[in-house]
Amino acid sequence: MLRSLLTVSALELRTRLRDGTALVIAVIVPVALATLFGLALGGDDPPLRATVGIVDLDGGEFPASVRAEVMAAKELKGMLTLRDLPGRPEAQQALDAGDIGSAIVFPAGFSRSVGAGEGGRVDVLGSAEAPLAGVVANAIVDRISALVDARTLAVRASLRAGVPADQVKEFVERNGAAGPALTLSNDPLQGGKVDLSVYYGSGMAALFAFFVVGASFRSLLTERRQGTLDRMRAAPIRPWVPIAGKAVVGFTLAVVSVCVTWASSVLVFGTSWGDPVAVFTLLVAHVLAAAAITMLVASRARTDAQADGITMVVSFVMAFFGGSLVPLYNLPDVLRTVALFTPNGWTSTGLTGLAGSGGGLATVAGPIAVLCAIALTAGGLAAVGFRKGLLG
Template sequence: MWEIAKKDLLLFRKDKKALFLSFLLPIVLISLFAAIYGGVDGKAKSKPQQISICDQDNTSLSAEIISNLRNEPALEIELIDFEEGKKKVLSGKRTALLCFYSGFADSVNQGKIAPMELFFDDAKKMEIGLMQKALMSNIMRFVGEKGGKAHVKSFINQKYSDLPEEILDEINRDIDVEFSDEASTNSSFNSELTVTALSIQENIRWGLIQAVAGTLIMMLLFSMAGMGNSILQEKENGTLKRILFSTLSPYSFLFGKMLSAYLVALIQISVLLLFSYFVFGLNLFFNPFGLIIMVLSTAFAATAFGTFIATLGSTQKQVESIYTIVIILMSAIGGSMIPLFLMPDFLQKAAMVSINYWAIQGFYDVLGRDNSWMEFLIKPLVLFGFGLISSFFAAYFFHRRIYKEYK
């Protein structure tokens, strides 16, 4: 029994892929998720939520509230025109627009319902839930206190109008002194912030878009890395040696491999999108021309990156270990596995170096956003850039690490 166990342990020690999957990969993932959830040093800062404010009231009260919101670390405030603010929310540039309508201060001082409204991006329902707490605690500190005082004073003055004016003044002063913030925030004014979701079309299924785009990119990267790994399979089988001694140039061989992988990537993306269309009702006709551009650019970036990863190793097992950890890391920080808004600020910035991030944002644009063509085209251009850079390094490492062995 002990001999069998000893033999298996020795085999396990020699299996680098098994060692990698058992120890290194879990360590990397634990470190990543600890960073995401703030468990590295307990000091990780979340990126402030970007909110636009339209102040149509232009009073000292609205200005005081806005000044107080600027000091809230969870919020990043921008003053803006109403229509421009709605456009930024619809395009995804801002999470929400808070509008103080004309008559806001007068209504608060009279103890009436304060005319204000929060417009938010329908694609960011989870984020707005986190933002509302910071907004409500600040706004209602003023609205509840001032509105509550005005409501009580109005009631006293009407109910006991026959009291001498000096006594009424003293009662009002006592109300100003004794009316606590705690009482005000528990007042009925807490529920008077109208919340409205903004979307370019009704019933856009943002959760489905996130699920399809995030999963599609991650699985495409794995597929393309596997296709690229076939270069090393050809090498280990001896096929590559025979091909390179023929009239075929080494780069023709490499880019021929990339072409076949690219065609497979196009088919894979198309099948997954059509499956989502027929089974889940994903709208593929919101921006069909933009969708075609995203399919082409995403397939190119994933194909070139997968080929590049394949040229980094000497054996298939080495490459499998490399692309497993690289793709999981890219998918985690790029938004395929975890929504970006849950990550601390430094990881949200790091996400921009991943293919996943640009592909997911691009699919958001063509499946539901109201971005201009100039704003949209940044995403596929970055993906084409990823593809070109990866292709260059794939050719470089193929020549240096693989082709030179046969010269």
């Protein structure tokens, strides 16, 4: 049985290599398109911008110093705009209108409370429509909290040491115990900045995985039309061997295709798709899903021409809605939801997360699980279709 499987696989591979389809579809076209897209549209994502409202109900020195330090932060130059607002209701109205992405509210008496060592609380108003501004505002507030904690500890320690209450502020500032300057130790906008060559490289890899495996399953229909499949079934082999043999070749060539596209993207543009083990595992899971879907198409199609047409439509629809041709962040919210019904959407999401966060296999555990579930579901339906059709 294994020998029969290897024989069928070897025959399919020789045929694909002899007519040149394997080399063209699996390597030349995806690498060329990924390179062209990367050269034309590569570089970082479009510049990130965030507008954060400031509600200063305190009017003291602390909010003023925070504003000065934030505007001086190198990490935020050209990216952050601060907008003064008179009160919390006005800030909420600006959020609802989309004029700002988030707001920081300093309550009345905040500076006095911090100066007295009693601490203080700063509120952040956010909007689901502008998550970036929320990230920036929360990063700023985290640093404010660190300053408040440092100041509070310094004041309390001074009081316990016997420093008169009316001299504590001067004593704390003179001895440099007011806490560190307000700086953002890490760029709050880092993560999520992905070179567009990664988007288009991974997009071409995901798209052509469908074409590569689809060519092998299409040949089943061609061989049925030519009578070759009947002769193979008349041989002393299991009925599923021709399908399995072609599936092995299609899967192998597709894995080679996505890996070559990945390697060419890294070598040409010097970018990273993320942790190699995680990237490879995710790409293999995508190929599994693509193979199962194209197998399902072949099991339902009546002719090889029909299988070609359906495979092309399915591939491009999934590529577009799944972020292989257009980055997901450019799609409306409705289409981003639709993307989650495609293997390309999960693959794009996983690869973007890896390239932007520097995470490992755990980062893409969810997308890999979903891709495997798609493969099992589509593969099961394809098996039923083949049983009733080609194997019937």
